[in-house]
Amino acid sequence: MxxxxxxxxxxxxxxxxxxxxxxxxxxxxxxxxxxxxxxxxxxxxxxxxxxxxxxxLFTEKLQNRIVPFISLFIITVTLALVFYLAYGASQQQSEALTLAGTLVGSVTGYYFGGKGKNT
Structure with a gap:
């Protein structure tokens, strides 16, 4: 605030x-x-x-800058994992894709669902 x-x-x-x-x-x-x-x-x-x-305030600046970068990092790592598993035959491909979909959906839902606008 x-x-x-x-x-x-x-x-x-x-x-x-x-x-x-x-x-x-x-x-x-x-x-x-x-x-x-x-x-x-x-x-x-x-x-x-x-x-x-x-x-x-300094803490507000950190919250407004760090959280989006962490979210962007999570999305980037998750997409890299998806592409890695898509081109390499792996036995855990379905589990990793489920995890990736959940992570991407959670971050996207947080920022575009309205809760991220209150913080």
Whole structure:
């Protein structure tokens, strides 16, 4: 659950410097992105929340990035197993294909069935 950015008070614009201008940290971040050094610092987007007004916690970032990659890894390994068994005659082919179908169906059902959208 995203929280409001405390740095810009959820406005998306940094006003923590002198006379309501951007603070030194946000100004330095925009200088690194190509802002001219003599450009005014009023109205610069907040460097903490990137101008959205919502700060995403580190654990939320991990959950939003790691879980899809793990799912993609599971699907890739499962499909590789299916192709390996399809071209090589194996006695456990039917059991492996059952496992593969269950794994792929579970991951697909989780992400496209609506439960994955709540996390």
């Amino acid at each position: 995203p929280t409001e950015c405390k740095h810009c008070e959820a406005s998306g614009t940094c006003k923590n410097g002198l006379d309501g201008s951007a603070c030194a940290a946000c100004h330095a971040m925009h200088l690194l992105k190509g802002l001219a050094s003599d450009a005014p610092t009023n109205g610069l987007p907040c460097g903490i929340c990137k101008g959205t007004g919502i700060a995403e």
